[in-house]
Amino acid sequence: MKVRLITLLSVFLLIGCNGNDSKNKDVIKLKSQTEKSTKKTLSKQKNTLVIDDNGVANVVITTNDAMKFDINKINVASGQKIRLTLKHVGQLDKRVMGHNVVILKKGVVLSTFAAKAGSASKNDYIPAKSSEIIAHTAMIGGGETTEIEFVAPEPGVYDYICSFPGHYAMMRGKLIVK
Ligand SMILES: [Cu+2]
Incomplete structure (x- = not known):
């Protein structure tokens, strides 16, 4: 019973970590897109x-x-x-x-x-x-x-x-x- 609980817990932890990771990636993507668009605006002018x-x-x-x-x-x-x-x-x-x-x-x-x-x-x-x-x-x-x-x-x-x-x-x- 104990072993099962631990397994379940680690599965949850894994899912949790993955979720965070992809969120972070999204944030980074958004940031670089903003940087690009600022550059674009400037170079347009x-x-x-x-x-x-x-x-x-x-x-x-x-x-x-x-x-x-x-x-x-x-x-x-x-x-x-x-x-x-x-x-x-x-x-x-x-x-x-x-x-x-x-x-x-x-x-x-x-x-x-x-x-x-x-x-x-x-x-x-x-x-x-x-x-x-x-x-x-x-x-x-x-x-x-x-x-x-x-x-x-x-x-x-x-x-x-x-x-x-x-x-x-x-x-x-x-x-x-x-
Ligand atoms: Cu200045």
Whole structure:
């Protein structure tokens, strides 16, 4: 009698375990589907470089509450006029999830610059009178859009980051000028 009970119990336990396992798998599947769909949304909004009738190259970088730029590489020719649009499609306020695009000169050490920027809270995290910046957008929050125009510098590879405290590690890309 005892043996039978134990057998029954272990059968129940086995069923129980299997049930949990498949539930976990479902959860994992759902999660990866959500990740994929977020990526899709971002890449749908991704614009390739379009040069308009006035000879200006339009670049649109989309960002969100997950601290990501959808474009991490911009290829341009030296001397090309660029209109850079930054679109924040998140919902959080700029005080908690502010984003900008700061294009830095060659040789600027990102961690050093980011530390300086982090202490410039009164100036939207742009260090005053910095000689390390080629161009930068305004700092914006969810639902906002901002744009700047600048001319592509001499050939080389330039880093761009978001200078909001703690964001540069995730939010960075390269402007590749040929
Ligand atoms: Cu940011």
